[in-house]
Amino acid sequence: MNKDWHSGHFCCWQCDESLTGQRYVLRDEHPYCIKCYESVFANGCEECNKIIGIDSKDLSYKDKHWHEACFLCNRCRVSLVDKQFGSKVDKIYCGNCYDAQFASRCDGCGEIFRAGTKKMEYKTRQWHEKCFCCVVCKNPIGTKSFIPREQEIYCAGCYEDKFATRCVKCNKIITSGGVTYKNEPWHRDCFTCSNCNNSLAGQRFTSRDDKPYCADCFGELFAKRCTACSKPITGIGGTRFISFEDRHWHNECFICAGCKTSLVGRGFITDGDDIICPECAKAKLM
Helix, strand or coil: CCCCCCCCCCECCCCCCECCCCCEEEECCEEEEHHHHHHHCCCECCCCCCECCCCCCEEEECCEEEEHHHCECCCCCCECCCCCEEEECCEEEEHHHHHHHHCCECCCCCCECCCCCCEEEECCEEEECCCCECCCCCCECCCCCEEEECCEEEEHHHHHHHHCCECCCCCCECCCCEEEECCEEEECCCCECCCCCCECCCCCEEEECCEEEEHHHHHHHCCEECCCCCCEECCCCCCCEEEECCEEEEHHHCECCCCCCECCCCCCEEECCEEECHHHHHHHHC
């Protein structure tokens, strides 16, 4: 140590035993006999709990130490010297055992994520990049938008094709402002009168044979006609009408042909094609 000593003074720093002619170890510029050095400074082995002496190779990982022969996988007992390994709960494992027991797995293929593998994550699920693909078209999602449904992942296009609401008339997707008729969806512009094709959205309409018609077309095509005014009796909006034999009248048109008073709820008499009140009938007989 570039210093001069009497032979009797060159002693172990710990026990003062002479080191002359003996093996010794320097520590912080102080000499120690082998026994003192190992008892004071040597590490204990995690595997066998024995001291790792100066003649043994000391392998360390995270403040833990092993003899070279004790540095083994906790599961399969293979040597981990110069090999990749992982640790879990203070135990060390070879790469294969660590992956089999602890590595997370892809929700797509079920295989483990190897070190350095790119991982796609959504909520509590994770995939290999190649496994994170649309369940329908099988194309990788990558950075594109996607829609989860139950346990499946869909790209936007496939989701729309499979689940989006479509108009029963044009079969195109309804993005906003739809109309429901008989529990079926329609675009507002597609929900039109079956006769004149005018839009029925927000308008009064009725149906016949499951087809919608505006009030005017329904009246012209199907409604009874008033004997007095010849206009259709549609019934839309709660219209009331009178029927007698094969003739029909709007309530407001059911009046005496003579005095023009309403005959609704009153007795009346037919006079050819006319209807008259009892008073006018009496006057006519007199």
